[in-house]
Amino acid sequence: MRLDPKVFSVFEGINSEDYILGLYYMEAESTDILKKVEAIALEQSTGTWVPVSEETPEIREKYSARVLAIHEIPSYEDALPEEKVRKFIFLIGFPVANINGQIPQLLTALYGNISMAGKIKLLDIFLPESFVKNFNGPKFGIEGLRELLGVQHRPVIVAMFKPCVGMEPKTLGKLLYEMGVGGVDIIKDDELLADPQFCPVEQRLDICLKACDKVHSETGRKVLYAINITDNLDVMFKKAKSAIKQGANCLMVNVYTVSFSAMSALAEDSQINVPILAHPDFAGALFGSPNYGLTSSLVLGKLARLSGADMVIYPSYFGKVPMVKERVIRIGQELTSPFYHLKRVFPGPSAGLHPGVIDKLMDDFGIDVLVGAGGGVHGHPMGISGGVKAFHQAIEAVKSGVPLKEAAKNNKELKLAIEKWGTFEDTSHIFDLTK
Amino acid sequence: MRLDPKVFSVFEGINSEDYILGLYYMEAESTDILKKVEAIALEQSTGTWVPVSEETPEIREKYSARVLAIHEIPSYEDALPEEKVRKFIFLIGFPVANINGQIPQLLTALYGNISMAGKIKLLDIFLPESFVKNFNGPKFGIEGLRELLGVQHRPVIVAMFKPCVGMEPKTLGKLLYEMGVGGVDIIKDDELLADPQFCPVEQRLDICLKACDKVHSETGRKVLYAINITDNLDVMFKKAKSAIKQGANCLMVNVYTVSFSAMSALAEDSQINVPILAHPDFAGALFGSPNYGLTSSLVLGKLARLSGADMVIYPSYFGKVPMVKERVIRIGQELTSPFYHLKRVFPGPSAGLHPGVIDKLMDDFGIDVLVGAGGGVHGHPMGISGGVKAFHQAIEAVKSGVPLKEAAKNNKELKLAIEKWGTFEDTSHIFDLTK
Numbered sequence: 001m002r003l004d005p006k007v008f009s010v011f012e013g014i015n016s017e018d019y020i021l022g023l024y025y026m027e028a029e030s031t032d033i034l035k036k037v038e039a040i041a042l043e044q045s046t047g048t049w050v051p052v053s054e055e056t057p058e059i060r061e062k063y064s065a066r067v068l069a070i071h072e073i074p075s076y077e078d079a080l081p082e083e084k085v086r087k088f089i090f091l092i093g094f095p096v097a098n099i100n101g102q103i104p105q106l107l108t109a110l111y112g113n114i115s116m117a118g119k120i121k122l123l124d125i126f127l128p129e130s131f132v133k134n135f136n137g138p139k140f141g142i143e144g145l146r147e148l149l150g151v152q153h154r155p156v157i158v159a160m161f162k163p164c165v166g167m168e169p170k171t172l173g174k175l176l177y178e179m180g181v182g183g184v185d186i187i188k189d190d191e192l193l194a195d196p197q198f199c200p201v202e203q204r205l206d207i208c209l210k211a212c213d214k215v216h217s218e219t220g221r222k223v224l225y226a227i228n229i230t231d232n233l234d235v236m237f238k239k240a241k242s243a244i245k246q247g248a249n250c251l252m253v254n255v256y257t258v259s260f261s262a263m264s265a266l267a268e269d270s271q272i273n274v275p276i277l278a279h280p281d282f283a284g285a286l287f288g289s290p291n292y293g294l295t296s297s298l299v300l301g302k303l304a305r306l307s308g309a310d311m312v313i314y315p316s317y318f319g320k321v322p323m324v325k326e327r328v329i330r331i332g333q334e335l336t337s338p339f340y341h342l343k344r345v346f347p348g349p350s351a352g353l354h355p356g357v358i359d360k361l362m363d364d365f366g367i368d369v370l371v372g373a374g375g376g377v378h379g380h381p382m383g384i385s386g387g388v389k390a391f392h393q394a395i396e397a398v399k400s401g402v403p404l405k406e407a408a409k410n411n412k413e414l415k416l417a418i419e420k421w422g423t424f425e426d427t428s429h430i431f432d433l434t435k
Numbered sequence: 436m437r438l439d440p441k442v443f444s445v446f447e448g449i450n451s452e453d454y455i456l457g458l459y460y461m462e463a464e465s466t467d468i469l470k471k472v473e474a475i476a477l478e479q480s481t482g483t484w485v486p487v488s489e490e491t492p493e494i495r496e497k498y499s500a501r502v503l504a505i506h507e508i509p510s511y512e513d514a515l516p517e518e519k520v521r522k523f524i525f526l527i528g529f530p531v532a533n534i535n536g537q538i539p540q541l542l543t544a545l546y547g548n549i550s551m552a553g554k555i556k557l558l559d560i561f562l563p564e565s566f567v568k569n570f571n572g573p574k575f576g577i578e579g580l581r582e583l584l585g586v587q588h589r590p591v592i593v594a595m596f597k598p599c600v601g602m603e604p605k606t607l608g609k610l611l612y613e614m615g616v617g618g619v620d621i622i623k624d625d626e627l628l629a630d631p632q633f634c635p636v637e638q639r640l641d642i643c644l645k646a647c648d649k650v651h652s653e654t655g656r657k658v659l660y661a662i663n664i665t666d667n668l669d670v671m672f673k674k675a676k677s678a679i680k681q682g683a684n685c686l687m688v689n690v691y692t693v694s695f696s697a698m699s700a701l702a703e704d705s706q707i708n709v710p711i712l713a714h715p716d717f718a719g720a721l722f723g724s725p726n727y728g729l730t731s732s733l734v735l736g737k738l739a740r741l742s743g744a745d746m747v748i749y750p751s752y753f754g755k756v757p758m759v760k761e762r763v764i765r766i767g768q769e770l771t772s773p774f775y776h777l778k779r780v781f782p783g784p785s786a787g788l789h790p791g792v793i794d795k796l797m798d799d800f801g802i803d804v805l806v807g808a809g810g811g812v813h814g815h816p817m818g819i820s821g822g823v824k825a826f827h828q829a830i831e832a833v834k835s836g837v838p839l840k841e842a843a844k845n846n847k848e849l850k851l852a853i854e855k856w857g858t859f860e861d862t863s864h865i866f867d868l869t870k
Contacts, residue, residue: 002798003764005772010737011561013773016451023526025510034761070765071558073508073522074725075460078757087508089524089558091458123506123524126446290509302445315513322513326469329438330505337440338448363437 006057007038009066009093019066019093021126022110025073026088027119027291033088034070040114041065041092065109066093089123101134103261103307111294119291125298132306132340136268140275140310141343142336142368148249148275149185149222154395155362156185157371157388158226158277158311158348162378164190169199173207175384179377180215180223182388186311186370189228191254191279201227201239202246209247226252226277233262240272250275253309256282256299260307267308278309296327301334304345311346311370318360318424319352329364336368346370354421355414358394359404371395381416390417441492442473444501444528454501454528456561457545460508461523462554462726469505472525475549476500480533500544501528524558536569538696538742546729554726560733567741567775571703575710575745576778577771577803583684583710584620584657589830590797591620592806592823593661593712593746593783597813599625604634608642610819614812615650615658617823621746621805624663626689626714636662636674637681644682661687661712668697676706685710688744691717691734695742702743713744731762736769739780746781746805753795753859754787764799771803781805790849791858793829794839806830816851825852 030036042048045065046055069091072080080086099105111122138144146152159179161172176187187208195201208225215223229239229251236258240251255263255278266272280300287296294303300314312335315321317328332347347365350372361369373391380387390413397407397414404423408415465471477483480500481490504526507515515521534540546557573579581587594614596607611622622643630636643660650658664674664686671693675686690698690713701707715735722731729738735749747770750756752763767782782800785807796804808826815822825848832842832849839858843850 002801003768005768008765008768009772010769010774011456011559012564012567012737012775012777021446023504023506025506025508027509034764068561069458069559070761071458071460071730072725072759072761073460073524074462075556075558075730076725076759077722077731077762078719078759080759089508091559121510123510124446124504124526126503129447132447284513287512290507290511295506295510296512302447324507324511324513324515326505326507327512329469330443333438333440333443334445337444339445340447342447366437 003034003038004060006060007041007064007067008034009068011068011091014066014068014093017128017130018096020096020099020106020110020128020131021068022092022094022122023124023126024090024092025121025123025291026090027085028088029084029086033086037067037070037090040117040120041067043113044092044109045094045098063095063098065095067091068093096128096131099131101131103264103303107260115292121289121291122294122298124295125302127306129340132342135264135306135308135342137305137308137342138310138345139267139273139308139343142346144343145275145310145346149224151185153367154399155367155369155371156346157183157373157391158186158188158313159184159373159377159388160188160190161193162190162374164192165196167199169204169207172199172204173211176208176225177211177214178384179388180212180221181219182385183392184223184373184377184388186224186226186250186277188226188252188277191228191230191281194228194230195239201229201243205243205246205248209249212249224250224275226250228252228254228279230254230258233258236262237266240266244272244274248274250277252277252279254279254281255304255307255309256280256286260303263304263309264307275310276308277311278304278313280312280314283314296323297330297334301331305335305339305342309345311348313348313350313370313372315351316349316353316361318357319350321351332365332369344368348372350374355390355394355417356404356421356423356426358391359398360424362395362398376417376421379420380413381420382413386413386416389413438469438473439495441495442476442499442502443469444503446503446526449501449503449528452563452565453531455531455534455541455545455563455566456503457527457529457557458559458561459525459527460556460558460726461525462520463523464519464521468521468523472502472505475552475555476502476527478548479527479544480529498530498533500530502526503528531563531566534566536566538699538738542695550727556724556726557729557733559730560737562741564775567777570699570741570743570777572741572743572777573745573780574702574708574743574778577781579778580710580745580781584659586620588802589834590800590802590804590806591781592618592808592826593621593623593748594619594808594812594823595623595625596628597625597809599627600631602634604639604642607634607639608646611643611660612646612649613819614823615647615656616654617820618827619658619808619812619823621659621661621685621712623661623687623712626663626665626716629663629665630674636664636678640678640681640683644684647684659685659710661685663687663689663714665689665693668693671697672701675701679707679709683709685712687712687714689714689716690739690742690744691715691721695738698739698744699742710745711743712746713739713748715747715749718749731758732765732769736766740770740774740777744780746783748783748785748805748807750786751784751788751796753792754785756786767800767804779803783807789856790825790829790852791839791856791861793826794833795859797830797833811852811856814855815848816855817848821848821851824848
């Protein structure tokens with residue numbers, strides 16, 4: 001088995017500024033794993049399945065991907081166990097020069113054709129500054145959003161309209177006003193509400209911005225309306241720009257149906273001078289499988305941040321969408337850890353949040369987190385205003401170190417919320433769709 | 436679960452020149468994996484199991500290890516399977532500043548106390564140039580050894596004395612002469628032969644060097660004698676230096692019983708101006724388990740090279756010691772791939788080699804490989820000289836593209852060797868001690 005020493009390498013043999021590293025997990029029955037990984041590295045860079053005359057040694061030297069590590073899991077050394085299926089992780093370096101500063105080719109190089117090459121999942125990507133310098137990333141990030149909202153020392157509350165679709169602009173305006181006055185910071189469209197005839201973008205934006213203004217004039221608080229501009233690409237950009245002309249103060253995009261590159265193009269466009277909220281619907285198609293696709297920390301974390309989202313909504317582990325706890329936290333870390341010049345992004349672990357889990361949420365995330373309040377606001381026994389109050393009471397209690405059940409004694413709204421939905425301990429996973 | 440954002444990070448949040456990266460595999464029943472990995476990172480850098488007053492945020496910022504990636508294997512996202520045991524890989528960055536340019540602290544930082552923290556295996560280490568620049572590494576390497584020997588376009592043949600122990604210096608001298616004249620390039624001591632009363636170092640060195648001289652004067656070929664100087668540390672250095680004064684042209688060390696740092700100290704010592712052959716005995720204690728220790732590619736590859744070995748003998752997958760094929764090849768790649776300024780090291784996949792597997796060996800390694808010939812030389816029907824000839828005939832056949840069985844028709848020694856031991860296809864694993 002002659003392997004190409006240009007393809008197999010060690011980390012110490014490359015200039016790490018010149019390579020993007022991809023860390024993969026693979027299951028295979030193959031007995032010729034090194035050949036298989038070599039083929040992957042070549043397929044994803046200079047080569048094809050047969051040698052071709054123009055793939056000179058010079059081309060291979062400069063532009064071929066490098067296999068930097070390959071390890072069996074568990075790390076058997078002397079002999080393999082009986083099982084036919086072998087498990088591996090491997091690390092491949094891809095020349096930045098092949099990709100340049102764009103996201104589509106990043107995906108093509110790291111997980112293009114090999115997405116259809118059997119059980120291979122892209123676990124992680126390690127990006128050199130030479131690549132990331134091509135991106136401005138989020139325009140606002142956590143600090144920018146806080147400044148915009150005038151909210152410094154607590155989580156930011158995001159609420160959406162419920163029911164999801166079917167309401168007319170007038171009703172939305174009424175709901176937005178109620179939520180805003182009640183204490184919600186950002187009101188977002190539902191991901192299912194884009195541009196239907198019964199509630200077109202321009203008209204609902206007009207009404208909702210007026211509601212934002214009304215909240216501001218009555219309370220002095222700035223409230224953002226994240227209008228969902230998701231659409232076919234050309235239309236989306238037209239909508240985004242005309243929305244901004246119309247005075248829009250926040251945009252929402254279903255990132256995974258419009259693509260990372262569309263999200264990135266929006267974020268990098270200097271005319272788009274408002275924060276962008278990234279909705280996660282469709283993301284599970286990319287990260288759901290343990291054996292295919294990319295990890296949730298890439299899809300909802302690193303790549304969303306690189307693409308310039310200011311806020312990322314994603315599943316929590318105590319809501320109605322199932323998610324392993326460590327993934328939820330790790331996505332938050334991908335969004336908020338230092339990352340070259342890219343601003344920190346607001347993580348929004350959401351779906352089925354209610355005031356009784358705020359202690360858990362803030363235990364995991366501190367104050368730099370979006371509280372995604374949907375049903376927990378709209379379904380409160382005292383209505384929207386009571387629902388929002390209950391969230392604020394829970395946040396205050398956690399900040400003061402008072403247990404939620406204790407705080408509920410003196411806070412009627414919180415008390416009713418906990419009576420209805422319980423605390424984390426009572427209700428963990430009751431909404432879990434898999435159970 | 437409040438995690439320290441100073442400890443959890445992403446690759447893009449560190450200056451990669453300032454960190455040594457450790458890639459680990461872990462199996463655990465823990466449900467609090469992030470806390471466990473955080474504890475590992477802190478235990479291996481600034482912290483202990485309780486917060487202490489002197490561990491200021493500044494100290495943590497500068498000197499704590501960073502968790503850069505953590506992934507479940509397989510990469511479950513929404514829910515975990517029934518199995519109690521979870522499998523993970525994780526990547527931790529350790530500040531170079533904590534370790535400086537030494538090998539013992541590299542081991543202590545990356546796999547010290549945590550070697551006793553359950554099923555954790557160190558899969559790989561990625562070293563920045565800022566660390567490796569403290570080492571000169573191998574003095575000769577592949578190119579230096581070829582020049583010394585005057586052997587350019589073929590594998591280098593290493594043979595050892597058989598039986599392993601029990602012979603007097605005079606007998607060794609006679610055997611060395613026979614092997615050398617027959618065509619062996621390097622004759623090494625057995626790892627079990629160190630400094631016994633019946634065959635003391637000084638005396639056998641004297642006799643063996645004379646035999647080397649005799650070979651040289653009769654054939655013009657330079658032959659090296661790798662004398663085993665393994666001993667307690669102070670004695671080893673005394674032996675090494677007095678051997679060199681006596682004219683020794685090569686040293687052999689049982690690296691894993693004397694330690695990487697002793698090997699490194701020898702290699703970095705300017706008075707030790709001869710190549711060093713590293714013997715792998717005891718290495719299995721470090722790499723054997725799939726769940727504990729370090730991988731064979733680290734133990735026999737990267738760390739041996741960093742420690743300055745010019746030649747590394749290790750198990751092959753077609754000999755009497757079992758080893759998974761990919762490990763054997765990957766160790767070779769660790770020894771020979773570009774690695775900053777460190778010279779390339781001769782891989783010596785050995786134990787039970789005979790002429791009939793030379794095609795397989797050269798298919799995997801090309802010509803930059805040591806052919807470890809022990810029993811295959813001494814047990815040949817035509818004696819030592821016939822045994823060595825058979826190896827050379829096999830090498831020539833492979834270089835000319837002639838199948839071994841075809842070449843055997845015109846080469847009596849090769850024919851007898853293949854009749855006795857077969858080819859790779861016939862004999863694979865017949866020596867395997869596990870079967």
